[in-house]
Amino acid sequence: xxxxxxxxxxxxxxxxxxxxxxxxxxxxxxxxxxxxxxxxxxxxxxxxxxxxxxxxxxxxxxxxxxxxxxxxxxxxxxxxxxxxxxxxxxxxxxxxxxxxxxxxxxxxxxxxxxxxxxxxxxxxxxxxxxxxxxxxxxxxxxxxxxxxxxxxxxxxxxxxxxxxxxxxxxxxxxxxxxxxxxxxxxxxxxxxxxxxxxxxxxxxxxxxxxxxxxxxxxxxxxxxxxxxxxxxxxxxxxxxxxxxxxxxxxxxxxxxxxxxxxxxxxxxxxxxxxxxxxxxxxxxxxxxxxxxxxxxxxxxxxxxxxxxxxxxxxxxxxxxxxxxxxxxxxxxxxxxxxxxxxxxxxxxxxxxxxxxxxxxxxxxxxxxxxxxxxxxxxxxxxxxxxxxxxxxxxxxxxxxxxxxxxxxxxx
Numbered sequence: 298x299x300x301x302x303x304x305x306x307x308x309x310x311x312x313x314x315x316x317x318x319x320x321x322x323x324x325x326x327x328x329x330x331x332x333x334x335x336x337x338x339x340x341x342x343x344x345x346x347x348x349x350x351x352x353x354x355x356x357x358x359x360x361x362x363x364x365x366x367x368x369x370x371x372x373x374x375x376x377x378x379x380x381x382x383x384x385x386x387x388x389x390x391x392x393x394x395x396x397x398x399x400x401x402x403x404x405x406x407x408x409x410x411x412x413x414x415x416x417x418x419x420x421x422x423x424x425x426x427x428x429x430x431x432x433x434x435x436x437x438x439x440x441x442x443x444x445x446x447x448x449x450x451x452x453x454x455x456x457x458x459x460x461x462x463x464x465x466x467x468x469x470x471x472x473x474x475x476x477x478x479x480x481x482x483x484x485x486x487x488x489x490x491x492x493x494x495x496x497x498x499x500x501x502x503x504x505x506x507x508x509x510x511x512x513x514x515x516x517x518x519x520x521x522x523x524x525x526x527x528x529x530x531x532x533x534x535x536x537x538x539x540x541x542x543x544x545x546x547x548x549x550x551x552x553x554x555x556x557x558x559x560x561x562x563x564x565x566x567x568x569x570x571x572x573x574x575x576x577x578x579x580x581x582x583x584x585x586x587x588x589x590x591x592x593x594x595x596x597x598x599x600x601x602x603x604x605x606x607x608x609x610x611x612x613x614x615x616x617x618x619x620x621x622x623x624x625x626x627x628x629x630x631x632x633x634x635x636x637x638x639x640x641x642x643x644x645x646x647x648x649x650x651x652x653x654x655x656x657x658x659x660x661x662x663x664x665x666x667x668x669x670x671x672x673x674x675x676x677x678x679x680x681x682x683x684x685x686x687x688x689x690x691x692x693x694x695x696x697x698x699x700x701x702x703x704x705x706x707x708x
Contacts, residue, residue: 321441321449323497328433328453330494331392332624334487335429337460339399339422340368342483344544345468345562346476348555353476355409362668364412364419365541369664371420373657375427380650382428388436389498395425396491403484407477431653434631435646440499444581446635450628451577457624458569465563517638517648524699525637528692529630529652530659532593532622535600535689537663538681539565539619542671546678551607561616568620576625577632585632586700592629593693596622601686604679663688 347361356364375395382391402422406415434453441449463486471479543565548558580588599618602611634648667681674680 320499321437321445322452324437324440324499325449325452327494327497328437329456329459330490330497331396331429331433332454332456333459333463334396334456334490335399335426336457336624337463338483338487339402339426340372341457341461341566342464342468343368343419344541345464345559346472346479347544348548349472349476349479355476356412356415360412364415366661366664366668367416367419368423368426369657369661371423371425372427372430373423373654373661374420375424375429376431376650376653376657377427378424379428379431379653380646383432387501388432389501391428392432392436392498393491393495395428396487396494398422399425399429400484400487400491403480403487407480407484427653427657430627431646431650435642435649436501437499438631438635439642447577447579447581447585447628447632448574449577450631451573451575451625454573454624454627455570457627458566458572458620461569461620461623462563462566465559465566469559517644519637521699521703522634522637522648524695525630525633526652526655528589528593528695529626530655531688531692531695532596532626532630533656533660534663535596535685535692536619536623536626537660537667538600538603538678538685539616540623540660541664541667542678542681543616543619546603547612550676550678561612564613564616565620565623568617569623569625572621572623572625573628575621577628580629580632585629585636589629589633590693590696592622592626593689593696596626597686597689597693600689601682604682604686 343365347365350356350361351358379391386394399422402418402425405418406422409415434450437453438446438450467482467486468479471482474482544555544558544562546558547553547561548555551557576588576592579591595618599615599622602615605611630652631649634652635645638644638648667684670680670684671678
């Protein structure tokens, strides 16, 4: 692995951090670029393209929803294979390859050859995001001082929010040139970000072979960690109504049209940029456990709001907060895993891959299930937000119960 800043100092890791404050942020910036390409652009830029794909008669409304779901299925696949891929060819090489693949997907989607062609490329775009989600943080965080883990994690995942914001601002601008040109634009941006981050990744922490061997042995099994997988999955389900249906809800459900819907999506994106930075900072201060509970509670209120009121104020608050936690929940969960599985980066990596898989599974299942709900109820969007709020409330309940059981066991 050629790296611009392989460790030059034979001293301890602490000395390295001392000498290499710069590279920690350089690596974090590489992580941000990766999450922007693999998750932000490859996934979220699709949402505001949906009305255009239908209007241009590339696909029927039903097909477009299934293409969105193909991306989520790919994301699940990526989360499942990420550690094997990383062990085989090295994490940094995998991350670069996935950024290249995500860029390629944008160009491939500029030609509507057939539903199958589009489905495959949307699936691969999702796959690249899943691999990036699992490997980016676990490649960077071992180089990060403990008191900065929340913030650095936040920077890495802020790329997701930037992608959401770009999708709300950049995509409508690109669409003025035409649908094909919009895909070209996303592809070119992805290529530039891939090149910019190419040399900024940190050196690999240890031999890939070791990771491959202890992958099975090191899977943590405590009640707290298994509960966390479930909570993270429920959180994924809770975010689906906003993540997948917000634009459609405002444009068609409320009859306010695409321009109004795009404005809410931009607000969602602004929330998503700030979210991981704020939650990461909060967790560095308060601890990841308490921060997670506050996050569940705040989300429950924000997610149920549109079912209660569609007044602009309520919709704005709901869009911003749901946006904030779409990536904001990620550094919290990752940090919580590091608290529950201390001092073992292989076990942390395995637990994080498991958590990401749980998130992807609930998200894909939720997107299919809720799409079916909308179809069956003739567009009852309020129901979706109620289901989302119920899911996140369940996550909070699980966390509180497991916390109480843990306290009992200790006392």
